[in-house]
Amino acid sequence: MTKRNHKRTTSETIQQKEEITQQFALQTFFKNKSPPPPRKFLTVSSVSEDKQGLINLAKDGSWKSAVELSKKLSLKHLKDPEMFLKYKLVELQALGKLRRMNQITEELKKIGLLDSAKYQFESYPKTYPNRKGSMVPFSLRVFLAELQHLNGNTEDAIDQLYTLHSKCIREIAKCQKIKKRFQNKTKENQTINNEKNLESLNSKNDQTNKSVGQNENKDQAKSISNNEGGKEAIENVEEERQEKTETNELDVEDEDEERPPRVTAFFYHLQHSIMDNDIECAFQDLELEVFNFSTIEEIDQKIVILHKRQQWILFALTNYHIVQQNFELATRHLWEIYKKYTDDPVLISIIGRVHLKIGDVEAAKMMFKKVETLTSRTSLYSVMNRGFYEIAMGEYQEGYNNFHEICEKDPNDPIALNNLAIMNVYNCNVEKTIQLLEDFIKKNPKKNISEPIIYNLCTLYNLAEQNPQEKKILLKYIVKTYASECFDYSQFN
Numbered sequence: 257m258t259k260r261n262h263k264r265t266t267s268e269t270i271q272q273k274e275e276i277t278q279q280f281a282l283q284t285f286f287k288n289k290s291p292p293p294p295r296k297f298l299t300v301s302s303v304s305e306d307k308q309g310l311i312n313l314a315k316d317g318s319w320k321s322a323v324e325l326s327k328k329l330s331l332k333h334l335k336d337p338e339m340f341l342k343y344k345l346v347e348l349q350a351l352g353k354l355r356r357m358n359q360i361t362e363e364l365k366k367i368g369l370l371d372s373a374k375y376q377f378e379s380y381p382k383t384y385p386n387r388k389g390s391m392v393p394f395s396l397r398v399f400l401a402e403l404q405h406l407n408g409n410t411e412d413a414i415d416q417l418y419t420l421h422s423k424c425i426r427e428i429a430k431c432q433k434i435k436k437r438f439q440n441k442t443k444e445n446q447t448i449n450n451e452k453n454l455e456s457l458n459s460k461n462d463q464t465n466k467s468v469g470q471n472e473n474k475d476q477a478k479s480i481s482n483n484e485g486g487k488e489a490i491e492n493v494e495e496e497r498q499e500k501t502e503t504n505e506l507d508v509e510d511e512d513e514e515r516p517p518r519v520t521a522f523f524y525h526l527q528h529s530i531m532d533n534d535i536e537c538a539f540q541d542l543e544l545e546v547f548n549f550s551t552i553e554e555i556d557q558k559i560v561i562l563h564k565r566q567q568w569i570l571f572a573l574t575n576y577h578i579v580q581q582n583f584e585l586a587t588r589h590l591w592e593i594y595k596k597y598t599d600d601p602v603l604i605s606i607i608g609r610v611h612l613k614i615g616d617v618e619a620a621k622m623m624f625k626k627v628e629t630l631t632s633r634t635s636l637y638s639v640m641n642r643g644f645y646e647i648a649m650g651e652y653q654e655g656y657n658n659f660h661e662i663c664e665k666d667p668n669d670p671i672a673l674n675n676l677a678i679m680n681v682y683n684c685n686v687e688k689t690i691q692l693l694e695d696f697i698k699k700n701p702k703k704n705i706s707e708p709i710i711y712n713l714c715t716l717y718n719l720a721e722q723n724p725q726e727k728k729i730l731l732k733y734i735v736k737t738y739a740s741e742c743f744d745y746s747q748f749n
Contacts, residue, residue: 281733286698294737295702300325310346317740322350336383337375338391341367345396352399353742357407370396394420394565402572417569424566428559435555567593583614601627601637608641612648620645636662636669643675652682667699670706677712686720701738710735711747 282291297318303309305325313322326347333339344367351360370392373379377387384391401416570589577586590607597603608623624641631637643658656679662672673696680689693713697704713731717724732748 278733278737281730282737284730285694285734292701292738295739297321297741300328305329310343314346314350317742319350319353319741323347323354326350337380338384341375341391341396342393345393345399348396348399352403352406355742355744360403364400370400398569398572417573421566421569421573424562424569428562428566431555431559431562435552435559438552438555563596567596578610578613581613583610586610587614599630601630601635604630605637605641609644612644617648620648636665640672643672647675647679652679655679656683668704670696670704670709674708674712681716686716690716690720697734701734705735705739705743707744707747714747 285291295317298313298316298321299318300309300313300321303312303321303325305328310322310325310329313319313325326343330340330343330347333343344363348360348363351363368374371390375391377384377389377391397420398417401413401420404410404413404416570593574586574589574593577583577589587607587610590603590610594603594607604623604627608620608627611617611620611623624638624645627641628635628638639658639662643655643662646652646655646658656676659672659676659679662669663676666672673692677689677692680686680692690713693709693716697709710731714724714728717727717731721727728748732745735743735745
């Protein structure tokens with residue numbers, strides 16, 4: 257047998273063994289029942305070569321194909337820098353999902369400086385007439401900020417995120433000033449129109465007085481009265497103009513005061529969150545500075561977008577504070593968001609749960625009561641909140657009952673199931689917990705395999721199994737068969 261044939265035979269034998277091992281893993285895990293078919297990922301050829309094709313790949317978890325297609329589309333739009341950046345952002349997000357940090361660095365070098373002239377609308381007057389400012393998607397700015405944290409430069413990430421948050425606040429202030437000027441201009445136009453109407457009325461009165469030679473004294477009195485009215489209108493216009501000038505001077509003087517104080521990076525501890533970004537964010541109109549407004553409605557729309565950006569950054573910072581157990585700062589940001597969304601049961605529930613972590617039980621109870629008022633005592637939000645409250649109070653059986661109630665109503669709720677499993681551990685029933693999590697995966701492996709669930713299973717195998725490594729190898733085959741391409745296999749280390 258030649259060396260080449262020997263190598264081919266060896267390769268075929270290894271592949272055959274791997275197939276047998278995977279088949280054995282499926283049979284063992286599903287206990288000889290028919291397992292669901294393996295996940296088949298979408299390819300570039302199976303979707304349309306456009307925005308919708310990328311969204312379909314992302315929803316399917318086909319991130320390798322998403323990288324391939326976004327790269328192809330970005331090269332196709334080299335002469336359209338706005339679309340080039342949007343497709344590049346999708347490519348970066350997909351590479352982030354796959355944790356290919358070296359490739360991200362290479363792609364960022366190709367993009368170059370985001371604040372350079374080539375990414376300003378003014379540089380392309382024929383392509384983008386009447387458009388000004390940066391064409392860089394806001395989500396790309398956030399991506400780059402949080403990427404610093406992933407590369408170990410947390411302080412840089414903190415500075416960049418806080419800079420973006422400050423920029424949002426300043427832009428909101430700018431928009432509000434522009435809106436105020438629009439409103440003043442509208443009032444001024446109305447006053448000028450009133451003045452013209454008065455002059456027209458006076459002119460008609462003069463003509464009437466000339467043609468009719470009667471009641472001359474009365475007509476003169478009316479004319480004097482009308483002239484006085486005209487003078488009064490002019491004086492009103494001058495007063496409004498003076499008021500507007502004073503307002504504009506005030507705006508200039510207060511501009512520095514509206515800028516939020518620079519906070520040192522020490523107060524902002526970040527944790528990775530960019531993997532959860534919606535791929536569709538890349539295609540939204542999210543330029544940082546474009547102030548070509550023609551109506552008050554357009555200004556209001558811009559202010560809404562800016563508030564959403566501000567909340568997005570605050571939520572990111574809040575997540576990091578919670579992971580780092582810096583609950584005071586997390587609470588501060590949550591209360592700031594709460595001012596805008598006072599009737600959101602999800603947000604109010606989160607605020608209550610963070611207060612539980614701090615140990616402020618009364619504040620948590622108050623927030624949970626508000627959730628019950630907004631929804632009902634039997635809503636999933638309320639039952640979940642009671643479950644967390646019972647855990648905090650050390651009432652593990654009551655906590656178990658609440659999470660069990662949610663699982664009966666919604667068997668596919670991963671948060672409730674995970675907490676139900678934890679309650680079993682507290683009740684010293686590790687084997688039941690393992691069975692619970694394995695059964696959850698078996699119901700719908702493509703949907704229910706998640707990193708937290710797999711991490712908990714691996715931890716429980718270490719606690720309960722005589723040979724945990726063997727169980728983890730079998731579980732790893734299950735994950736490879738059904739999980740998306742972005743699954744983090746370090747859970748098995």
